[in-house]
Amino acid sequence: MPTTVEQWDYIELTLEGTQAGNPFTEVTLAAEFVSDAGEQVGASGFYDGDGIYRIRFMPTVPGVWRYRTRSSDSELDGIEGAFTCLPANGDNHGPVRVRHQYHFAYADGTPYRPIGTTCYAWTHQEEELQEATLATLQDGPFNKLRMCVFPKYYQYNTNEPSYHAFEGSMEDGWDYERFNPLFFRHLERRIADLRALGIEADLILFHPYDRWGYDKMSAETDDRYLRYITARLSAYRNVWWSLANEYDLMRAKTTDDWERFAEVVTSHDPYDHLISIHNCIPFYDYTRPWITHCSVQRVDAYRTAENTDQWRQQWRKPIVIDECAYEGNIDWGWGNITGEEMVRRFWEGAVRGGYVGHGETYLHPQDILWWSKGGQLHGSSPARIGFLRTILEEGPEHGLNPLPSDWDVPRAGIEGEYYLYYFGFNQPSYRHFKLDPGVRYQVDVIDTWGMTVRTLDQTFEGNFRIDLPGKQYMAVRLIRVR
Amino acid sequence: MPTTVEQWDYIELTLEGTQAGNPFTEVTLAAEFVSDAGEQVGASGFYDGDGIYRIRFMPTVPGVWRYRTRSSDSELDGIEGAFTCLPANGDNHGPVRVRHQYHFAYADGTPYRPIGTTCYAWTHQEEELQEATLATLQDGPFNKLRMCVFPKYYQYNTNEPSYHAFEGSMEDGWDYERFNPLFFRHLERRIADLRALGIEADLILFHPYDRWGYDKMSAETDDRYLRYITARLSAYRNVWWSLANEYDLMRAKTTDDWERFAEVVTSHDPYDHLISIHNCIPFYDYTRPWITHCSVQRVDAYRTAENTDQWRQQWRKPIVIDECAYEGNIDWGWGNITGEEMVRRFWEGAVRGGYVGHGETYLHPQDILWWSKGGQLHGSSPARIGFLRTILEEGPEHGLNPLPSDWDVPRAGIEGEYYLYYFGFNQPSYRHFKLDPGVRYQVDVIDTWGMTVRTLDQTFEGNFRIDLPGKQYMAVRLIRVR
Incomplete structure (x- = not known):
């Protein structure tokens, strides 16, 4: 077992134990993991055949973790140890x-x-x-x-x-x-x-x-x-x-x-x-x-x-x-x-x-x-x-949420900040937008099928009209200009 | 007024009457039409300006029709006449x-x-x-x-x-x-x-x-x-x-x-x-x-x-x-x-x-x-x-009626005689059909957008598979072979 593990990766305790009887049903195994910050997690073990038992543990916080096993098999019971959990890095963001x-x-x-x-x-x-x-x-x-x-x-x-x-x-x-x-x-x-x-x-x-x-x-x-x-x-x-x-x-x-x-x-x-x-x-x-x-x-x-x-x-x-x-x-x-x-x-x-x-x-x-x-x-x-x-x-860091919309064009976003309108199978040549005056928006005409984003040169506020190409699967994104 | 009219066309009685007051509101006018077969229809007249009153009548059965007007204006009241209704022909099929x-x-x-x-x-x-x-x-x-x-x-x-x-x-x-x-x-x-x-x-x-x-x-x-x-x-x-x-x-x-x-x-x-x-x-x-x-x-x-x-x-x-x-x-x-x-x-x-x-x-x-x-x-x-x-x-003379269908392919027709399956926006490459054995069908693969009907050389009965072109807006028509 390694002495260090990255947060949200797992460490595995590999233990040798009995092969007698049916270890799958007759042997219980678990371990209690306690971090130096006081986190406490119980993890079940399992029998992996050939007399090998394993307990896997995914530490959720960095620090030193100690553990102690519990088992119905005395060979596997009371085993103690410790390891260090290092902060996650790279593409590891946890569950x-x-x-x-x-x-x-x-x-x-x-x-x-x-x-x-x-x-x-x-x-x-x-x-x-x-x-x-x-x-x-x-x-x-x-x-x-x-x-x-x-x-x-x-x-x-x-x-x-x-x-x-x-x-x-x-x-x-x-x-x-x-x-x-x-x-x-x-x-x-x-x-x-x-x-x-x-x-x-x-x-x-x-x-x-x-x-x-x-x-x-x-x-x-x-x-x-x-x-x-x-x-x-x-x-x-x-x-x-x-x-x-x-x-x-x-x-x-x-x-x-x-x-x-x-x-x-x-x-x-x-x-x-x-x-x-x-x-x-x-x-x-x-x-x-x-x-x-x-x-x-x-x-x-x-x-x-x-x-x-x-x-x-x-x-x-x-x-x-x-x-x-x-x-x-x-x-x-x-x-x-x-x-x-x-x-x-x-x-x-x-x-x-x-x-x-x-x-x-x-x-x-x-x-x-x-x-x-x-x-x-x-x-x-x-x-x-x-x-x-x-x-x-x-888009918005917290995800897209629907906003009150016209019946024919659903939209999502954050009022006054970000709007994403989707035109679906319809093929409008233009659309009127009605927003509060005094807030200017960058307007992106998005072809969701053609995979293009065309940012208009002009910015817009209040009530305005945006020309669209009269084809299907278009979206319009408005992003507040600050 | 013509003395003959085709069934479901109309004849028009044109009458001259008063222009005094407001003929639109002050004069009532109607006529009773009676056919030699005993059909009886009352039709309202109307004022068409300039002292002209009209009563239009669409005879619903051929034969000789007689009429008599009723009006609040004595000039227009009690006028009688007759005409002959000829059977409809050509593209005139009635209402x-x-x-x-x-x-x-x-x-x-x-x-x-x-x-x-x-x-x-x-x-x-x-x-x-x-x-x-x-x-x-x-x-x-x-x-x-x-x-x-x-x-x-x-x-x-x-x-x-x-x-x-x-x-x-x-x-x-x-x-x-x-x-x-x-x-x-x-x-x-x-x-x-x-x-x-x-x-x-x-x-x-x-x-x-x-x-x-x-x-x-x-x-x-x-x-x-x-x-x-x-x-x-x-x-x-x-x-x-x-x-x-x-x-x-x-x-x-x-x-x-x-x-x-x-x-x-x-x-x-x-x-x-x-x-x-x-x-x-x-x-x-x-x-x-x-x-x-x-x-x-x-x-x-x-x-x-x-x-x-x-x-x-x-x-x-x-x-x-x-x-x-x-x-x-x-x-x-x-x-x-x-x-x-x-x-x-x-x-x-x-x-x-x-x-x-x-x-x-x-x-x-x-x-x-x-x-x-x-x-x-x-x-x-x-x-x-x-x-x-x-x-x-x-299709069926009495119109298309829906039949019990698979959830994804609606069909209409007459059980055992005629089926029309529609695949809508789906693009199947084939479909299995499950019909009663012992009845053979001509199979037409219909491209509803391409406007083509392809009749398969073979006829089919019972459970069979029909290949389709894997594109949208297709239909399949089965017509019983006798």
Whole structure:
């Protein structure tokens, strides 16, 4: 174990212990970590096979930390030590938290604006394809990735995963009391890869598209799995918990199950990672106190991101529309919108104070569709999503909040300081703006599809008219001139 | 007066009578028409100035008709005569009626599928422009025109009309007890022009965009105006009554007023022309028995035509979305959608069993915007709307009715006979169809924007897959092969 660690990275205590019996179920292990500033954190350990036990810990403040283990196995109990936590530097800003009610920031206060994409089963593909996915992510605009712990069985997804989460096999049955450490080590490696790229892993703990049985394990197995994965993964600062993709399609689970899962996860995650649950049709009750943000799926083939402001008012939490449909050309409406429509949905959500997510489902000769398997991106939206990301980063530090708007042009910003108007699929040749007199604004005419910002030579105040090019997907940004 | 007239054309009794006093208010005139088959119709007459009184009558069945006048003026009272009504021929199919609950047909049973457009104030423009409007209509796909009786004052509409409805002037005040026959003769001429083109005149009796006072006349004047215009115009078979455009913006009127107007119009129109009332924001109560069909304005910037099937269920009447927004490039969202979006809205409405209407608002150097003034069409939607019209005319005789559909692809038709699927803004590369086995279908892949129909060589039955070009605005039509 190293004697120094960077804040929000993790240190790992590696302990050797018994292999007798079933260490996964029979040995309890945890440690108490106490900083010289008085911070105190309890972290669970886990059995990693071959007599190796580990406790991972993500220090949240710099300073000297001391620890002492507790275990049902006397060999593992009462082990003490200390290490020094150094301040974070570089791109390490800590885990993401909710900030300013509807937005996010890293623990160090740096704004985080989710620009998510989706590769549900990317960690269950060939190694080479996983590397390609990482390379694509490295070059892309995304800073959050929705991904499943378990493999996926679905249209275009019929390949067998490399690893399974339990010992045993489909043929001979799974030993649900013995985890397969290889499965989890592999997952961890990929989460660390994402962390290195500055990408949050929005980790889906359960999902319904299954043929291996992960979707209908016993309550005891579910809970043990959740304790195990939180023990292994909570120390990764870039983890978000998504209890489920399309919880309502998991017929074997009840609301009581989801509430219990939430309790297991939140009580075993000492760092309070972001946590939500994603619907197919009915929303989960996002007012539940354990839910940090709403993880929304499209509610209508035509109108979803346009509901963002109303959902903010309803739930008083950040609105993340993780599935607004995917850019692509497959048969179903959830996977065949154009790049233009995808980008429009991102903007419609953004100017209403929310965050829309991306996915891509273009047919591929080897069925490598980004939305599930990763690989390459083929669509036209990611570049424009990157452009939006830049606009957001240039915007108010605390995020975009919707302002009272005309019925046909939503706008966001800060009254008297910053306005972002979005014209969507409309194609106006001009627009009148009515603002308070006495405040002058720089006017930027933004082509959200062409990815250009044209700053007008003149500044404006009060009531004024701005000429526009009479094409779709335009925005206007007003920034107060001081 | 001619001794023969074609069914659903009109004959006009021209009578000379008193000019003393105020014939508009002091002389009552009507006639009873009785056919040799026993049909009996009462028609009101009207004073047309210069001592001329007229009674117009549209015979609804062929045969010999006799009439006798009734008047408060003894000179005009008790005049008798007869004429022969010949069967309609050519393009004369009679007035349009509601048929099959949600659809329309002419009186002779010929299906009528409204393909409407909008030129609110076209009759109040220069003569030359009116002629240009008629020429455009003659070459276009439209068979219904929304138009106002009164002139319009609004953005892009600041010119003075040629005629006013009353004697007097803005400066000296209007004599609301004396109509200006020139105004009404001009309107009639234009309605006759439309009739000659096979275009229904969806005549808006009141509207709020006014600076002359037509929107805030007294109740007595309103009622007199309605009696006068129904006396003059009911005999035009192509007239529909629209009590108002945006009734809710006419602050001077109450629901009681609208109900009274409906009573005046329906009791003075002996032919039961179609009648409705158009909203800005809140719908009028379309369940009112006098309303023959719903005349809907867009309820949302994003989603309106997609509500058609739900509105059918709610109101059990034909759904005509007279204003879904206009193709154009003006500043406001109601007037700057693309041609593609306009055509999409037409199709979304059509496959849900309704009828969407057109309008166009491209900026023009002389402010000649089709939506109000007529003139030329500049947009890309009319040709595609014409293509849709052809598809509808080739479809079920009783109109398109929605069928239970997948969530992402609405479809209409007749189970086991005819299906029309519409893919809207999605861009599928293929689609699976699941139909009952044992029935074979011809499959037409329709590019609603490219205006092509590609009939596949093969026929299909049961469950089958159809390849599509992976672009937007496609439809698939299945027609049973016998």
